[in-house]
Amino acid sequence: MKNLSIYNSIFLLFLIIISACGEPAVDVESIEYVPKIAVEAFIYPGENIEGIRIQRNFRLNEKVTEDGLFLTPEANNVVASINGNPLSFDPVTRTYFLDNSIAEFDKEYTIEIYATVDSRQLSATGKTRTPQSGFKLLENNLGSFSYQGDLPILEFTPSTSTDFYIFSIIANKAGVDNFIYDNNIDPNISADDVSEYFNDYFLQYNWLSHLDPKFSGYFYYDIKDFDVWFYSDYRVIAYAGDYNFRQFHQTNFELKEIDGNFHEPYQIFTGDGIGIFASAIRDTAYFTITR
Known part of the structure; x- marks a missing residue:
């Protein structure tokens, strides 16, 4: 009971701090x-x-x-x-x-x-x-998988100098006709929803971070329900990214924190440059999702 009271007090304090922050805004027109x-x-x-x-x-x-x-x-x-x-x-x-x-x-x-x-x-x-060598997918052609069965698993050996990996999951054929309407995430999606929010379903990626680069075995990323939204052949491009690759990804796309405040994106360039200059090892795997 003592621990529960402490956790409740901490959670209450967190809510008070969050509510006190208000709704921050950035006045870009004055810049x-x-x-x-x-x-x-x-x-x-x-x-x-x-x-x-x-x-x-x-x-x-x-x-x-x-x-x-x-x-x-x-x-x-x-x-x-x-x-x-x-x-x-x-x-x-x-x-x-x-x-x-x-x-x-x-x-x-x-x-x-x-x-x-x-x-x-x-x-x-x-x-x-550029990262040190070592990163490689163990299998490139993963085969066919039923959506309602076990989904594919990407196994890979790590680079010895990076702990950050991104997986870009791309359906080769994507449209309202081959969308997985009986999916396990939201089975109430309509064809109009697919058309309106198409890129939200088509453009999928995920990442793993803080992996031990000195680990001598292999790691894995298992494809999940929310990675695949179409009955289709798929291509997965896997990246083992350097420090710039990770920092740009983690600080440039979501500038607003959970408390409503904003953070400054990671700056790679000196002088008058903005954007990204990064390096990564990449490898590709293929699989098919069937009914």
């Missing part, structure tokens, strides 16, 4: 616009260094055009490099890449970008260290 270089760059050991997006931010309520979004060497005098090696620009995909490059394990990479935005000379610098 002065400052041009930034917006970066989306990932390095995957064993793969080419490519697909790097260099874009910009905009004022609130300013019309955003595709031509104005991307920063290019021609329009914005972009000069970009990784570890001192100049990046090339692909005008078709509007992304940057490093010629004849295969990323290495356990290596530090530094990206430097210079660009002109709104007649201002901007620069951004970011660093990432």
Whole structure:
């Protein structure tokens, strides 16, 4: 009874603190616009260094055009490099890449970008260290599984330098016709609900963190009911992410805490850069969900 009273008192104190916080808000309209270089760059050991997006931010309520979004060497005098090696620009995909490059394990990479935005000379610098080797899915072709039976399990050996893993679960075919209406989460979902909230069902991911990277065996992630919403073939892309990968994921998507207050997202870049420059080892598995 004594312990129960203590727990109740702590819970009551927590509720008082939460209620006293009110409903915090951020007045974004009063914040002065400052041009930034917006970066989306990932390095995957064993793969080419490519697909790097260099874009910009905009004022609130300013019309955003595709031509104005991307920063290019021609329009914005972009000069970009990784570890001192100049990046090339692909005008078709509007992304940057490093010629004849295969990323290495356990290596530090530094990206430097210079660009002109709104007649201002901007620069951004970011660093990432690729994870050490070791991460690998034990099986890539998992087979077929009935939704009402046992769902697939992803088994993997860890990288020896990271404790954070993300699993992106993608249905190859997704629509109202093959949605799992008799699902175990909410069997009252209608076809209209699926159409209205389609991405909430289609875009699924989950993660594991604080795993011991020195563990000599293997870990596993079991696919759950809320990971699969369609009768379909599936592709799972598994990532063993570095520190930047984890911090960006955990601090940039949900800025509001449980008490209503806001936290500042993790900043990777120095200078005038925002966005992400991170590295991860990735592997892919496949399975099918049937009736």
